[in-house]
């Protein structure tokens with residue numbers, strides 16, 4: 001662990017999140033990891049163009065990032081993040097989404113949104129998800145820095161009296177997160193935010209890893225997208241994030257057994273092993 005990592009204070013970051021809805025870990029990735037991220041991403045570039053305004057027509061998102069290389073697994077399972085997220089989500093929380101985002105020149109601002117709003121539960125409420133957006137390129141106002149609305153994690157549902165409801169007014173409250181390359185923005189799934197517009201002539205490369213309560217359905221179905229032979233090679237933390245752990249007492253069991261059993265090389269699904277011949 002380097003000097004910065006050992007100075008990391010999850011409680012201070014958690015307090016900042018509770019107050020404003022987000023925090024920034026400035027030295028989340030070092031120069032070596034940033035270079036490795038770009039190198040490992042290369043084989044997948046130009047494979048996933050945005051299909052709608054939310055994904056961004058000029059944005060390339062590479063999904064299921066955690067399983068595309070060791071560096072991606074490392075940043076998704078970083079012990080500082082696990083400690084910070086563990087302050088808010090229940091033990092054995094899950095990875096919900098993992099993708100690389102190249103916000104290319106000419107991309108327009110996303111619509112303001114929250115990342116756990118698809119869990120249709122009345123607000124205000126505790127977050128069901130926590131998102132991380134990591135800057136591979138430095139974020140600037142001009143290249144589409146993520147914009148956040150501080151304090152919006154405490155707001156009620158649209159229309160409630162405890163919050164502004166005029167879109168133009170909310171847009172004025174949005175603050176671009178101008179963070180250096182290697183920094184990570186961590187925020188509650190209830191915080192209003194958006195990707196900004198990229199008016200420069202260079203892409204803004206980033207990643208997002210989003211986590212959710214162990215009882216909530218993740219956005220990406222990693223059981224189907226990450227083959228078990230790959231999961232077997234991953235760290236225990238990654239395996240837990242991908243659902244190969246139970247949420248006590250028994251959420252996520254596999255035919256009344258622990259889900260990690262399914263990673264044993266000779267495991268055969270009981271419905272097959274016990275099927276009458």
Ligand SMILES: O=C(O)CCC(=O)C(=O)O
Pocket residue numbers: 101103115133144145146147193194195196206
């Ligand atoms: O790219 C960004 O800065 C934000 C992306 C985002 O909020 C999302 O895709 O949900």
